[in-house]
Amino acid sequence: MEPELLYGVTDQVATVVLHHPAKRNAMTAAMWAGLPPLLDTLAADPGVRALVLTGAGGTFCAGADISTLQEAPEAPQALAVRAEEALAAFPKPTLAVVRGHCVGGGTQLAAACDLRFAEEGALFGVTPAKLGIVYPSSSTRRLAALVGPATTKYLLFSGELINAERALRTGLVDEVLAAEELDERVPEFTRVLVSRSQLTQAAAKEFANGRTDRDSHWAAQARGSGETAEGVAAFLEGRGPRFTWTV
Known part of the structure; x- marks a missing residue:
């Protein structure tokens, strides 16, 4: 099968799958180039409140497809950086789900996500020193x-x-679970993410990523959102909140 990015949306969670099983989901130039516009589409979808990035089969991503480096090594790297930055800038919570190898560009993508859950036995590495990059x-x-x-x-x-x-x-991943536990934990945790206030999440993401000039913006958003009133009312009434603010 051709290398590609697969995706779908279920229960307000978008799942993007790196699919290049012949080379352990190594990223081709076309896959790198295709990720930013795909993320733009998913970010603009009000029905998406969180995103999961994972790999097909039993591995996450073996890095860049080395064959694409032979003619112009700088071009794939520029594509990879653009994809990484687009993932880091995704305005809703992102979770990398790592099985098997997460190497080179795979670690680059996983690190650009907000959170990372790994299967026991997963391996991580950043390998440019092996290639002189x-x-x-x-x-x-x-x-x-x-x-x-x-x-x-x-x-x-x-x-x-x-x-x-x-x-x-070392903090590279947030949770490590057995294979069957990971399969249960991911939908459980993403249900938690989509149930929480997207206003809180979006502001926290900016602040945690070092943005320091948007306090007044987020204060204004909070005042006009109704999120706090809904959260307090839900707590007092003993029900789950119904947060409606979207990015």
Whole structure:
């Protein structure tokens, strides 16, 4: 089958699947280029309140398809950075669900998501030193924000893979679960995400990502949204809230 990005929306959760099973879901130039417009479409859909990124079969993503680097190594990297930045800028919560290998560009994409859940046995690595490639500065800073400078240097200097337990200790992933538990946990957790206030989530995402000039914007949004009134009323009435504000 041709390499492609598969997607669907169920219960207000968009799922994007990296699909290139012949090469462990390695990203081709076309897949990198296709991700930003797909994310734009899903971001504009009011029926989408969260996004899951995962890989087909038993692996997440083995990185960039190396065959695409032979003629113009800088072009695929630029495409990858644009895809990474588009994922990081997605205005609703994003969750990478990692099984098997998450290497190179796979880790680049996972790090651009808000949260990462991994299956026991998953392996993570950032491998440009094996190819003599300079890892992008924006990607390096994002990785360092997650795992700290020392682990970032370990990963980039060595290109070695680390297991899911070490990824959890360093902050690269948020939860590590057995395969059957991961299958149950993802829909359970995304149901929680879509039930919460998108106003709170959108503001928190901007603030956590370092945006410091939007306090007045979000205060105005909160005043006109009715989210707080609904949340308080739901609490007092002992029911689930029905938040309606959307990005």
